[in-house]
Amino acid sequence: xxxxxxxxxxxxxxxxxxxxxxxxxxxxxxxxxxxxxxxxxxxxxxxxxxxxxxxxxxxxxxxxxxxxxxxxxxxxxxxxxxxxxxxxxxxxxxxxxxxxxxxxxxxxxxxx
Numbered sequence: 001x002x003x004x005x006x007x008x009x010x011x012x013x014x015x016x017x018x019x020x021x022x023x024x025x026x027x028x029x030x031x032x033x034x035x036x037x038x039x040x041x042x043x044x045x046x047x048x049x050x051x052x053x054x055x056x057x058x059x060x061x062x063x064x065x066x067x068x069x070x071x072x073x074x075x076x077x078x079x080x081x082x083x084x085x086x087x088x089x090x091x092x093x094x095x096x097x098x099x100x101x102x103x104x105x106x107x108x109x110x111x112x
Contacts, residue, residue: 024068030075030102031065034058037082037095044092050085057081061099072106079103 038058041051057078064070064078079100086092 026102026105027065027068027070029105030070030099031062033095033098033102034061034065037092037099038062040092040095041086044089046089048086048089054082054085057085058099070106075103075106 041054041058061075061078064075082099083096086096
């Protein structure tokens with residue numbers, strides 16, 4: 001598994017112990033999608049005005065995935081910011097779609 005600089009590997013599902021949120025397949029899918037988009041963004045040669053925002057929010061999404069129990073409203077907020085920051089960069093469209101799909105499997109946020 002490739003990792004971006006500054007990321008650590010989640011090992012809860014590798015050990016077979018400590019059943020719980022570390023083994024939630026939604027969290028694993030989110031972490032995988034976010035890691036992939038972070039790598040694609042890091043490799044993208046063209047600078048664009050909101051690249052820093054995208055990088056910051058992808059880091060926040062990665063941290064939420066590592067926590068094992070992300071909050072849906074925060075996931076959606078970060079997704080919106082990432083989409084706004086890189087939405088016009090067609091080379092990152094597939095990675096962004098994967099992150100969006102991973103966020104959507106968490107369902108709708110509850111009533112306020």
